[in-house]
Amino acid sequence: MTTFVQMLLTALLAVTAENILFAGGIGFSHALRAGRRPKTLGLYSIFVTVFTLISMVSGSLLAPLLAGSETLTVLRPAILALCAAAAYIAASFVIKTFFSQFYRKYGKLLSPAAINTVVLSMPYVLKSFKLSLPDAVGFALGTGAAFFLAALVFSRTSESCKNADMPKAFSGLPAVLLYIGILSMAFAGFTGGKLF
């Protein structure tokens, strides 16, 4: 029970004070793109959550092995990225082979959801925050929820950021970036400084 509560609290932390998207600036390229397709936003976020969880757990399992040798420490970023690539290829293969109809409809979401900075940053988050395995799982789930909330916010942003009353030069992406900046400022207030 205590472990479960601890996991939930870490998940809450990942959505609020230690939100790697708003307070860390990670993964906005993908969150913006996910927000542009509101119909698939939920599924995209579920994929991100699953791959984030895989990345976190593999990072946690590999951590003692990678810390044991100096050569492996140098190779660490490459090894972690190879794990993420393997997770994507395996997941795509399984879905393509056994759920071909689902793959035809939603297969395009898999690669951006599996290969992004949110997913690959998990082992580094694990190391920086010194998370235990239950905490790490909670953090990964919370990050998935944070991604969903960010993409949900951006799904409404594009219309309001093309307001005819604003200067033409700021319409669209520039306004979105300023909007993200202001939202991130609020999260910086929660975090109280740099996340990493």
Added chain:
Amino acid sequence: MTNKRNLLRETGTIFLNGVFFKNPVLVGALGLYPVVAAGYNMKNAVELSLLFLFLSLPLNLLFCLVGEMMSVWIRPGLVLTASAVLYLPAAWLTEKLMPGAVTALGMFASLMICNSVILSRADEYAPTHIGWAVAADAVGGSVGFSLVICLTAAIRELWLKGSLWHTNMGVYGTADAGVSLPFFGFILLGFFAAFVQWANEKRSQKAEKRRVPRI
């Protein structure tokens, strides 16, 4: 001769698009993380720019050669695999040019492996274009990324410490530490993106005027 001139002109256009008119960061909203999170001093900015170039150019050329030989579904995974492998020589080269750079950058350097500018170009652009175009695009994109991160870093460092690359510029840094946080990077990027949008608008207006009306 005409073909060669056309090729040169088109290569130049692709390069300039990457640098400014279709800048991957300011127009494509790609690769935002290193700019907003690590681009708060010039040293970081130059180190990440070098790493970007050393990773982007070989990866794009590799996928220009072999990209079309593989299925579309597996390509993103193989691009990431190749990026992970090519990161090692790229990091080594950056470390040789600027000793201690990669170690000091830590997570910022490691996450360049999955930089969305690099991966999207290698996955979507490189396999369907000729070598010259891919090289021009990779170098143009690298210069474009470097310009954005260096400009962002210069403003933040000057504002925060009154210095550039730890050299005092004779001005007094007045800003709070918040300048080095990601939110300030986003706000700066918003203004830069507005400038590029304004320049593109002016450019298209000029092109419209130059067009002779058909009678």
